[in-house]
Amino acid sequence: MTHWASRWHEMSGAAKFRLYTWATLQGTLVSMILVVAITARSPWPTAAIVVAGAAAIAAVEARPELGASTSPAIRRWLLPAATVTLAAVWLAAAVVARTATGDKVVAQARVVGILTVLLAVFAVLSFLRGRWWILLGLAVATGLAFGFTARAALGIGAGILAGGLVAIGTALLTVWGLRIVDELERTKVVEAELRVAQERLRFARDLHDVVGRGFSAIAVKSELATALSRAGKSDRAAAEMDEVRTLAVESMGQMRELVRGYRGIDLLGEVGGARSLLSAAGCRMLIEGDPAAVPGRFHEVAAWVVREGTTNIVEHSAATVATLTLGAAGMSLRNDNPHTPVGERSGLRGLAERLATVGATLETTATDTEFLLEIHWGEQ
Structure with missing residues (x-):
């Protein structure tokens, strides 16, 4: 427990939000699948719902924005496999609904087909181009496959359309939120780097101002001392060199103050x-x-x-x-x-x-x- 708590505290705010979002999405999917599977009370619809739910979970995991830590190599085949599985479950449910003679079996097939479509819309369709037209096509196809009258087909299609809009909106808003958090995290990093760069520039400027004058004075007085020495005025030359030494000591002191952050002037x-x-x-x-x-x-x-x-x-x-x-x-x-x-x-x-x-x-x-x-x- 201590290990996981330590890892949680070490994570950045963006990483915590991403982990929370992943756990919420996958937890919601798992909970919904378990509830529907338990209420089905029949082996074959329970198995179909579990397979469709597992495929939806895998499809979400295959998304770079939503997945926890799936490697790119696994993502390349995970999403196609999940899509094919969802399509196969939907098609099997449609065949059962059209060929079965008992009302109970037909109702179970309808539940499996509708749930599978909604899972596919959320986990796969939300991230495709032309998603709205595909959603409309799926709503019509599902209505025709599981509705035996015009009224039933229209009701099922409208339900799929409304549920699909909610599912797509939820998925897109989730991804948008993650991108905003990632952008804020990158902005914090850039801001920190800019502050470091500004502080370096400030220090370089202050170092130039503080040390530059001292070195300039030392250079001038050294040249003067050299000229006086060559002219035979050794006493004045010695005095100038004493001043050079004093300037050097003062410059060192000013540099120490600058490094410590004090810039008294x-x-x-x-x-x-x-x-x-x-x-x-x-x-x-x-x-x-x-x-x-x-x-x-x-x-x-x-x-x-x-x-x-x-x-x-x-x-x-x-x-x-x-x-x-x-x-x-x-x-x-x-x-x-x-x-x-x-x-x-x-x-x-x-x-x-x-x-x-x-x-x-x-x-x-x-x-x-x-x-x-x-x-x-x-x-x-």
Whole structure:
């Protein structure tokens, strides 16, 4: 019992629904067949009903949408065999009804024939093309085979038609429900994969923003230290290398925080760090406006703009002057002497995605002499 309970808990919601549907359909068929067979109270109709019921159960099992675990190799012959069996039982019942002399035997043959047709409609006909026309033909044929008067034939045919409509509707709605559940399960899987992909993109973007600036600063200060060393200014070169070591340690710490999921970033700290980095790269940074003027909910993303914009200036320009403007409506970062087309700046794409999450927009303007990064905060 524990084994089956464990297996049930391990199954997905779609698999549980499919198993429940299969058990309900097959259980209903078995129950109906047993009830009719027991009430028949005669060997030959009981045997015929059991054979027809077994064929219907096999036909349902042969359907990929409804079967539990039947292999494709078995399905290939199971459905034709079940169809032939149902047709043979119906034909035998029709022959008995037409040749028998006792009313009781005729009534038993009629019950067997009508039940067999309904089982065939549910298990086989429901999944065929042109099912409605075939149902009409079966209703007429069954009425003529088991109705000895026009009124009886019409009544039997109408009953088969009504019962067949219910059977086909039940089968089709069952399959439709299973397909919806399967589609929802696939949607959940795709959604989970998309979330993983988005998280990977977010992590890659954050890693680029955090580590990119640190590496850019390390590269600039290393070049400066090399130049100072060659010029014989060993004290200044040593000081620059000390700063390189400090930057490396800070970058490692920032990376650890990023991996742990913490992305603390401060606008004032980024402005000060940007000015220091650009100064080391030979670029003077001018500040217009006040960081306090930036709306509070945009402070973090503004700090990311400063960080990414500064990294781009170092990596993609030979700037001598950069101007950072901060205000209540937006911010901008302008620099001279750009040398890389804006389309190649993958960091800006990540920055645009980050801005979009808070309702802000990014615009870039590039000329041969100037590059402008402009941010609008949007509705506040």
